[in-house]
Amino acid sequence: MIPVNEFRNFATEQNAQFKVLKPWWDVFSEYLCVAMLMIGVFGCTVQLTQEKIACLPNRIIGPTKGEVDCKHVQEHNENQSLWEFSIIKALSPNIYEVFGRKNGLDIHQYLFINHYCYERAVHWFAKYFPYLVVIHTLVFMVASSFWFKFPGTSSKIELFVTILGKCFNSPWTTRAISEVSEEHGEEHMASWKKASTLSRGSADGIMPTEDGSVAFLRSFSVKSNPDVKAPEPPSDTLLDKKEGEQAKALFEKVKKFRMHVEKADILYKMYVIQTSLKVLKFVLIIAYTSALIPTIEVVVKCSVPPDLTGFDIFCCNHNKAHLFSKLGYCYICFVGVYGVLCLCSLYWLFHRPLKEYSFDHVRLETGINDIPDVRNDFAFLLHLSDQYDALYAKRFAVFLSEVSESRLRQMNLDHEWPAKKLRARLSRNASRRLELHLFMLPGLPDAVFDLSEVESLKLEQLKNITIPANVTQLSAMRELSLIHSTAKVQLVALSHLQENLQVLRLTFESLDQLPLWMYTLKSLEELHLSGPLAHELSRSSSLDTLRELTSLRVLTLRSSLVKIPASVVDVSAHLQRLRIHNEGGKLQVFSSLKKLANLTSLELISCDLERIPSAVFSLTNLQELDLRENKLTTVEEILSLQHCQRLTTLKLWHNVVVYIPEHISKLHSLETLDVSWNKIHRLPPRLCYLTRLRHLDVSHNQLTSLPAEIGILQSLHFFSAAFNSLESLPDELYSCKRLKTLLLGNNSIAFLSSRVSGLAQLVHLELQGNRLDSLPQEIGDCPLLKLSGIMVEQSLLDLLPSEVRDRLRED
Numbered sequence: 001m002i003p004v005n006e007f008r009n010f011a012t013e014q015n016a017q018f019k020v021l022k023p024w025w026d027v028f029s030e031y032l033c034v035a036m037l038m039i040g041v042f043g044c045t046v047q048l049t050q051e052k053i054a055c056l057p058n059r060i061i062g063p064t065k066g067e068v069d070c071k072h073v074q075e076h077n078e079n080q081s082l083w084e085f086s087i088i089k090a091l092s093p094n095i096y097e098v099f100g101r102k103n104g105l106d107i108h109q110y111l112f113i114n115h116y117c118y119e120r121a122v123h124w125f126a127k128y129f130p131y132l133v134v135i136h137t138l139v140f141m142v143a144s145s146f147w148f149k150f151p152g153t154s155s156k157i158e159l160f161v162t163i164l165g166k167c168f169n170s171p172w173t174t175r176a177i178s179e180v181s182e183e184h185g186e187e188h189m190a191s192w193k194k195a196s197t198l199s200r201g202s203a204d205g206i207m208p209t210e211d212g213s214v215a216f217l218r219s220f221s222v223k224s225n226p227d228v229k230a231p232e233p234p235s236d237t238l239l240d241k242k243e244g245e246q247a248k249a250l251f252e253k254v255k256k257f258r259m260h261v262e263k264a265d266i267l268y269k270m271y272v273i274q275t276s277l278k279v280l281k282f283v284l285i286i287a288y289t290s291a292l293i294p295t296i297e298v299v300v301k302c303s304v305p306p307d308l309t310g311f312d313i314f315c316c317n318h319n320k321a322h323l324f325s326k327l328g329y330c331y332i333c334f335v336g337v338y339g340v341l342c343l344c345s346l347y348w349l350f351h352r353p354l355k356e357y358s359f360d361h362v363r364l365e366t367g368i369n370d371i372p373d374v375r376n377d378f379a380f381l382l383h384l385s386d387q388y389d390a391l392y393a394k395r396f397a398v399f400l401s402e403v404s405e406s407r408l409r410q411m412n413l414d415h416e417w418p419a420k421k422l423r424a425r426l427s428r429n430a431s432r433r434l435e436l437h438l439f440m441l442p443g444l445p446d447a448v449f450d451l452s453e454v455e456s457l458k459l460e461q462l463k464n465i466t467i468p469a470n471v472t473q474l475s476a477m478r479e480l481s482l483i484h485s486t487a488k489v490q491l492v493a494l495s496h497l498q499e500n501l502q503v504l505r506l507t508f509e510s511l512d513q514l515p516l517w518m519y520t521l522k523s524l525e526e527l528h529l530s531g532p533l534a535h536e537l538s539r540s541s542s543l544d545t546l547r548e549l550t551s552l553r554v555l556t557l558r559s560s561l562v563k564i565p566a567s568v569v570d571v572s573a574h575l576q577r578l579r580i581h582n583e584g585g586k587l588q589v590f591s592s593l594k595k596l597a598n599l600t601s602l603e604l605i606s607c608d609l610e611r612i613p614s615a616v617f618s619l620t621n622l623q624e625l626d627l628r629e630n631k632l633t634t635v636e637e638i639l640s641l642q643h644c645q646r647l648t649t650l651k652l653w654h655n656v657v658v659y660i661p662e663h664i665s666k667l668h669s670l671e672t673l674d675v676s677w678n679k680i681h682r683l684p685p686r687l688c689y690l691t692r693l694r695h696l697d698v699s700h701n702q703l704t705s706l707p708a709e710i711g712i713l714q715s716l717h718f719f720s721a722a723f724n725s726l727e728s729l730p731d732e733l734y735s736c737k738r739l740k741t742l743l744l745g746n747n748s749i750a751f752l753s754s755r756v757s758g759l760a761q762l763v764h765l766e767l768q769g770n771r772l773d774s775l776p777q778e779i780g781d782c783p784l785l786k787l788s789g790i791m792v793e794q795s796l797l798d799l800l801p802s803e804v805r806d807r808l809r810e811d
Contacts, residue, residue: 043130
């Protein structure tokens, strides 16, 4: 017998080395061989460890001595082991009286008769059936691997597998594949999204485990066997001189191999012969096994010389005959299935001669037109690998194209955009992060990942790019912007982004361009989406679940929505700021808004609002409310905002508000009020009772005067009343001792009081565009005010005394 460990190692070694050349029927045949081998090993074990036969003297009936009745053997066999029965008879003769007459035999005689009859009376097939099964199975296994070891074929097969592996792992092939059809890439991303959704809720989040760390290879990964692990791409995809030389050497090796094997078909013939021999053996085994299984009898009649025991006929029970008979029929079934697979293989071989292998379908899928067809043994080997997994043959096909447009384009891109040129484009963005902005490039230069200092990567109008594993080199990157750019992400890169990316900005033209991997960024803190988030017909939100974004604090949606997406509720537990820019469309449904109990900042911009939504009043933690660019005409419901006891900022700018109600004074916590760009004629005096107000902007209105109560605002730091129709300023304004910024430009003010010197903390003063004839000399007594902070006509500054101007110029 073969030890199980050795067989396992043998099978593993064979599968690991030549698995790509084993079509599904060969793999299934190997499993059948394992099943048949288990039958044989089990039969051998039973044959060696248990009693084989048990005999009793016959019962002679009738006048003729040759008539033998063995019913007593069968009857006792039904209730009791015949071996136990014979021992009982030998040891306790009195008990035998119950079953018949005494025979006077002892236990040693029974043992001798059992051995004698097993050797003389039992059919040879019944005795050696398990060993035959083991031998036949081993022959089948050897026959299946014969062409892998035959001297005329093994070297070619090993060389082909080696070349196939190198081509599969070649960065040249990976680069060509990364430029193929976007349609199949999105299909693969959808299947990956489905797999990741199934794995949600686990400790690791959404990462699928089928590939380990493998790039999304778009169309090829879609149709490949999900159990096959594609190779991990190199950590540095930049083809340096060394890699270029290796690829060139591999090209030469492939050319030589093609020239050698395309002229012959010995591999094809050897496989045909091997399969034909297996079919022949299958026929022989089925024929003789089916004929000999009936010879496995339960009761065997045995003739023994009378001088040995005094009896000449014994009835023997073959204890395992029933078991061997069932194993025999099971073995015939397995062999039958094995033979059918061999016949299918022969049909495949002869029905399709396999003399030429065409890559027309690969050309259509990849768009690479210079992939050559192959013939004879090379075609046959690729056919076999294609049966195992289409990915292997397709990648080999791409490698066979020596001139690939995508590969050359990437090489040219890397040559045109070295690290030095990219570093010169670095600048600070609005978030004060060091940003690299790439615009309308044919791809993503590899040198980008050499700039470890990059904090923000902005890609605008870059089509069908892949973010490789090299992104792990950008250890400082926390922000990614994709503006009309479609990007695929390798698993290694995705893992890095999940752990490090904090801000993601996406601008897209259709929902198909919305990357599914964004839903898996568990460390993302800010998500800014700009594009159509609703179907044109249903106008309902199409955002997928945001449940995996467990760190999301800020969400910006710039689209045309009818209602707030229900998926926003998925992050209600930790979402702090929601910004919706509806681009002028009317936002009608706010039911989801009520569930955002932890929201501290809400911006509803260009939502065609005519009133403040009632759902806002239930946000008890709200601190900032921005209703810019709507159609608010009256804000009487502002009284209900007192339920938002933490509200500190209220922005109603860019509306058509005519007046502000007196009960705005109920908002005791308000610190910032912006009602600029409206049509307000007067400010209510009770507005000035907001004693915590620090920032007040009433610019771009139709104000003609300011209330005298404005002096109550002792906490005021910023006040803007520019672009109004003010003719004078109340003296109480100069009582706001903490005022730092005072913007009064573009009014009709004709006089500035000397009390302006009382604004000890004034830093910025704007008076340009008024009717002033002069500036008071006391303006120079403002200790923090400098000429650089005064915006007024130069002619008015020139009228100031020289000592005042000098004082304002002092640092």
